[in-house]
Amino acid sequence: MNDKKSHEVEMMSELIDSIANFCGIKQVIDLGSGKGYLSSFLSMQYNLKVYGIDSSNTNTYGANERNRKLKKHWRAYQSRARANVRGQVLEEPKDRAVQDEMKCRANINEKLLSTNNNLLSQDQMACSDSVPLEITGAFTDSAMLKTSKQTETHLVAQTQSDGNKISENAFSLLNILPADAVEAVSSSKYNMELCEEEKEQRKMASIKAKASKSNDSNIYLPLTSYITAETELRDIITDLEDCIMVGLHTCGDLAPNTLRIFTAKPEIKAVCSVGCCYHLLTEEFENQKDCSPGLWGFPMCRYLKEEGWCCGRNARMTACLALERVAVSQVLPTESLFYRAVLQVIIEECYGVIKSDRHVGKIFSKSSSFVDYVRKSLKKLELDESKLPDSCIMDYYEKYKHRMNELEAFNMLKVVLAPCIEVLLLLDRLCYLKEKDNIAWSGLVKLFDPVKSPRCYAVVALKK
Structure with missing residues (x-):
């Protein structure tokens, strides 16, 4: 994984694990799982049973291969970790053993992310043909919700004895949710007043249980299926049980459909969805001729x-x-935007093409000049470049060169307005959840650093 993906996977997986522990569930359904970066991390790092569903057979194959390689490294790291924990339990006091377990888990976490980076090049070789792939009226910034050890220990100890998570950097669901987010439960299930001795005993029991877990206790199963709002999950997952549905940068309609499935299926107790690719969304009122119900x-x-x-x-x-990236860099990619705009004019005027299913992609950095850029683009669009001499291409460049500053100002205006439109789309999804009677709490959580990952808001919700 690159730095961006590592950041996203690490931050989101901690939140998912806290939600799963809070709800007392062990099954996760990852929609649009791609190569399985999030799925495999949830499975191996947090011992969750994860089903990763993607519409691409190529991605599913890549996820299986990557997971197979990753497990080899994971077993070695776990063996060393268990040995270290056993030694510390024998030699040090109880409080010292807890600290060492945290360090041990942190080291495994760091090494797992590092191993992901090392395996990326192998994945690309094996699958060279594959396509890689945010309250109750206010935003909640989870990036600033670094929790205390005590709060996290209380949360997890109340839900599952073997699910204790002792981590200084873990997210606390209690800090994200408002005080009245979830209905009160009996003290027999969630005893909030444990004595210090019992707390310590639970910590040690958790450490020993985790240290003695089988190497194969974590399960991640990549599956191939095209998901819609009407998809029947039991046709795909035969052992479907109470679970949390997640999605990291699910494209287009998959993000809203994730929320529809969540509200409709009683087995899904929580959702954590980060959408992207808003341009691929379908709109009911975009084409007035086709406003059919759906x-x-x-x-x-x-x-x-x-x-x-x-x-x-x-x-x-x-x-x-x-916007945040532009604010940090203080510059827009004006030249590449200009190249793309002039290319559009050339394609329309010289080839009569208004719409195309093909994409030019990121070829600006690979082009030595505007002429080279146009010719590479025409090849990707499968248009006859021979009918267009270099002089004609440069004539278009010179014709529009004086409007480059105008283009820069226009695109800066778009960047400034971008958060307004994104918030509209996100609040639409949140309001949809607020309208449902079976939702106990829903909100938008700022999960990622927006400079590293611009689509940084997660829609999070819990069932009653």
Whole structure:
């Protein structure tokens, strides 16, 4: 994994583990799992049973291969970790053993992420043909919710004796949820007033249990299926049980459909979904000729449906821009944007192509000049480049060169407006959940550093 993906997987998996422990569940369904980065980490690091579902057979194959290689390294790290924990339990006092277990888990975590980076190049060789792939009225910034050891120990000890998680950097679900988020439960199930001796005993029992777990106790199963709002999960997962549904940067309509499945299926007790690719969303009122009832990506909530709200593709494309990154770098990729804009004019005027299913992709950095950029683009679009001499290409460049500053100002305006449009799309999803009677709590959680990962908000919800 690159630094961005490592950051996303580490932060999101900690939150998912806290939610799973809070709800007392061990099964996770990861929609749009891709190569299985999040799924395998949840399985190996947190001993969760994870089903990763992706629509691409190539991704499923890649996930299986990657998981097979990863397990070899994981077993070696776990063996060393167990040996270290056993030694510390014998030689040190109880409080010292807890600290060593935390260090041990942190080392495993760091090594697992490092191993992911080392395996990336192998995955690319094995699957060279594969396509890689945010309250109750206010935002909750979980990046600032670094929890205390005591709060996390209380949370986990109340839910599962073998699910204790002693980690200084773990997320605390109690710090994310408001005080009245979940209905009160009996003291027999969640005893909030444990004596210090019993707390210590639970900590030690958890350490020993984790140290003695089988190497194969974690399960991750990659599956191939195209998921829609009507998908029957039991047709895909035969042993479906109470679970949490998650998705890390699920594209287009998959993010809203994740929420629809969550509200409809009683087995799904919680959801944690981070969407992306807003430009791929379907809109009910975008094409006035086709406003037929159906399950559209936008709008979802009752109010926006009644008002007939529509963003349009350009606005949704704008929502994908990264204001924080531009603010840090203090510059826009003006030249590459200019190249792309002039290329559009050339394709329309010289080839009569208005729409195409093909994509140019990221070839600006691989091009030595504007002429080279255009020719590489035409090849990718499967257009005849021979009918266009270099002089003609440069004529277009010179014709529009004086408008480059105008283009920069236009794109800066789009970047500034991007958060407004993204928040509209996210609040639409949140309001959809607020309208449901079976939801105990729902909110938008700022999960990632927006400079590292611009699509940084997770929609989180718990069932009653």
